[in-house]
Amino acid sequence: MDFLEALSRPPLVLGVDPRPMLHGPEPLAHIRRYTFVLLEALAPRLAAAKFQLAFFEALGPEGMALLWELASASRVMGLPVIFDGKRGDIGSTAEAYARAYLEAFPGSALTVNPYLGLDALKPFFQAASRTGGGVFVLAKTSNPGSGFIQDLPVEGRPLYLYLAEALEREGEGYREGTWSRVGMVVGATYPEAVARVRERAPHAPLLLPGVGAQGGKPLKGEGLLLAASRALYYPGGRPDLKAALEAAEALLKALVE
Numbered sequence: 001m002d003f004l005e006a007l008s009r010p011p012l013v014l015g016v017d018p019r020p021m022l023h024g025p026e027p028l029a030h031i032r033r034y035t036f037v038l039l040e041a042l043a044p045r046l047a048a049a050k051f052q053l054a055f056f057e058a059l060g061p062e063g064m065a066l067l068w069e070l071a072s073a074s075r076v077m078g079l080p081v082i083f084d085g086k087r088g089d090i091g092s093t094a095e096a097y098a099r100a101y102l103e104a105f106p107g108s109a110l111t112v113n114p115y116l117g118l119d120a121l122k123p124f125f126q127a128a129s130r131t132g133g134g135v136f137v138l139a140k141t142s143n144p145g146s147g148f149i150q151d152l153p154v155e156g157r158p159l160y161l162y163l164a165e166a167l168e169r170e171g172e173g174y175r176e177g178t179w180s181r182v183g184m185v186v187g188a189t190y191p192e193a194v195a196r197v198r199e200r201a202p203h204a205p206l207l208l209p210g211v212g213a214q215g216g217k218p219l220k221g222e223g224l225l226l227a228a229s230r231a232l233y234y235p236g237g238r239p240d241l242k243a244a245l246e247a248a249e250a251l252l253k254a255l256v257e
């Protein structure tokens, strides 16, 4: 399935950020079962599953095998997979990151860091174009300190808007119909930034993390994908299937009604 089809699905993204200490004496086996059941129950009602690479890397080789298994299962269920890795490096290494997460591992889309410049992002865009995937470039992140760099003024507007304008131009070459494969991350904790980026980048899919645990509210709009990790995966602070399904239901209600 082409990643851009995610934009016609319900706009909710399930963040999978597993914390082994919450999963009892055999954490990996429990994470595996819990996530499978959650994905199976929610797949038709989600835009995508977002796997935070850091949490799987922290589990070592078994964690990476689990990531592979869960991401592959999501794809088989018809659910697009976003790998949240915030990768970025010089072009030749960016090529390897892109191959790793958009080809070798079954990612439909990857989050990337723009600090090295547009030439270093191009390998990600090209890989997405080859694979029918997507790229989400960090523009305005959800954390309280994101303004330290991202809000610095550049020719009369904050840096994140300067970046949004550049990515909209760059993304034109990767556009298919309304949407480009070049998307951006904008924290749901900054609704005014979401509106400003949308204004400057009308063809960019926007991934909005920070819903729930970080205080972000569900926002409605074309091309917006709302992501919640702890609030959906660990409602009440622990794995709880019934509560997770109820939390998803409540968020979906707020997003589609």
Ligand SMILES: O=c1ccn([C@@H]2O[C@H](COP(=O)(O)O)[C@@H](O)[C@H]2O)c(=O)[nH]1
Residues within 6 Å of the ligand: 015, 017, 052, 084, 140, 141, 142, 143, 185, 186, 187, 209, 210, 211, 212, 213, 214, 227, 228, 229, 230, 231
């Ligand atoms: O600006 C950003 C970019 C990425 N993230 C990631 O999203 C989830 C948020 O987890 P919650 O439990 O819903 O707070 C996590 O994987 C972050 O690394 C983000 O929060 N903000």
